[in-house]
Amino acid sequence: MDNIRATVLAELQHALSTLQSQPVPAQTLVVALSGGKDSVVLLDILYRIAGSEEDNPYKLPSLYAFHVNHGLSSEADDWMHHCSILCAHRNIPFESATVTLQSKPRISLEAQARELRYTRLLEFTKRKNGVLVTAHHLHDQVETMLLQLKRGAGPKGLGSMQAVSFRNEVPIIRPMLDVSQEAINQYAITSKLSWVEDESNIDERFDRNFLRRQIIPLMEARWPAVSRAISRSAQFCNEQAQLLEQVSKEKLLSLQDAENKLDVALLLDHSELWQKQILREWLRQFFPLSPSSSVLLQIQKMLIAKEGSQPLVGIGEYSVRRFKGKLWCINRFEHLPEHLPIPDTGVTLPVWGKRLNVDVAKDAQWDRGSLSLVTGLPSIKLRPVGKLHSKLFKEWLKEWEVPPWERIQVPLVFYNDSPVAVCLHNQIVALQTPPTVPLLEFSYN
Incomplete structure (x- = not known):
């Protein structure tokens, strides 16, 4: 005892x-x-x-x-x-x-x-x-x-x-x-x-x-x-796992950006064994369970895929994708309907995880019920404020470097039949509108 x-x-x-x-x-x-x-x-x-x-x-x-x-x-x-x-x-x-x-x-x-x-x-x-x-x-x-x-x-x-x-x-x-x-x-x-x-x-x-x-x-x-x-x-x-994790974290710090996206070219500079270990450490930031060997092999194949391809590896509720020389790990989001009225309290955008709020200039006459979010219009022509020419929405999305898997879900704000804004991840782009559209102000929270 x-x-x-x-x-x-x-x-x-x-x-x-x-x-x-x-x-x-x-x-x-x-x-x-x-x-x-x-x-x-x-x-x-x-x-x-x-x-x-x-x-x-x-x-x-x-x-x-x-x-x-x-x-x-x-x-x-x-x-x-x-x-x-x-x-x-x-x-x-x-x-x-x-x-x-x-x-x-x-x-x-x-x-x-x-x-x-x-x-x-x-x-x-x-x-x-x-x-x-x-x-x-x-x-x-x-x-x-x-x-x-x-x-x-x-x-x-x-x-x-x-x-x-x-x-x-x-x-x-x-x-x-x-x-x-x-x-x-x-x-x-x-x-x-x-x-x-x-x-x-x-x-x-x-x-x-x-x-x-x-x-x-x-x-x-x-x-x-x-x-x-x-x-x-x-x-x-x-003890060995702790030492390996410590070195892997140090290596990972030099390979990922502030948004935890992984640089493909820098990762390829490492041996295949280190690639696996760094990928394990990178994925641990998103979910606790270690990926299987087959999943890691699929992700390694993504590293050498053609630049124009859009490879995808699913892991539970997440997807690993490659875009612009980076690996992204994305939580699968709920899709917006093609047309969604915007209530007085604002509306949540699942694709960005943010809430859109709308205000109008003081004393302006407007119909709140005419505001809505619309998705699935890649071929509509738009002209952002400050730009000299109109282009197809899908061309603007490429220019703004929106990842391909998100483009179909990037919402436009419509006032009646006029598009007035584009809701991107980190900003809201105002569009040129007819004089009949009131001056609207948009913000995220």
Whole structure:
């Protein structure tokens, strides 16, 4: 018991010392309390450390516990009640949240429950200006690395879980990563702790349970030290991934512009291996999941595509495109209808993510109901204010270097039958209009 407590204390103090550079020091430790054996042991150890003058000379931040009720088990409410009693006996502030799961295509209930659990935990931890503390242990780490191997992950994925990490800007500490399941079991029994048993933990249809109940025991029977060896490998992978990420970020800074568009010519100056790594780092700015090898290969082919071509690679809700010697990563937007009246409150332009507002010169006579947004008119002739000649709308769009995939959605503002303005990404271009059109002023917010 003393060994496990000493391990947790040492890891906790080391983790908190690494977080001292944060703008606001942690004021609380929020324990993710499921009610299962692992989290109950963690709660008890932290409670004993916090109450011991010998173990807590540095005065750890105050303790909170938070439980998320997924409702997946018929006993879920009992588990939540059990957690509240555990905390009441130790005088630890306790809060809980109940989440509702819905069947979604291609997303398992377990994955959805995990995501919602973290969302609620992180929200609560941020509200308490705290650090989230989880009960992940040595064998959780082994399971995670084996699952990553099964998925064909690279160094970052094989790095598995870390003693200190961040999610949504909230620090997460895992002080039991070096503690075995056996040590946790022994602590729980010796301390006469009470916990709940989740019946789903014995369902070997789930990969993690299959590894825990079938594969890892066989490995440890043949190689008793294999779990700690796998954990060391995970740490080495994480260190290599951090070094690689650091260098990749430095390289990326010299290759992308202020709008995060990537210079194709500069990227081609690097080897194919570095191209892949830089592309991974670039895409991480837009979504957290690393792209597959096949997606990276498709993007690399875009680098040498003919200048006039319009290659596209789709990644979830995003598209990678090439235009004017740059790679763009674009979130797919909702298209405007071909004709949309502009109400008094203005109108949102999905293609730009901005809101268009319209005002009229003082005392001018005008009909607000005559204003509308119109798309899909590439061949209409226009003459911007200050220009000597009219040209087709599509020719102006080329001159303004609007990317081809956006051109069909660039809206014109019409007053009755007269086009009066063009809504571009970073400006609104006023057009020459007949004298019958009032002087209108346009702005974004």
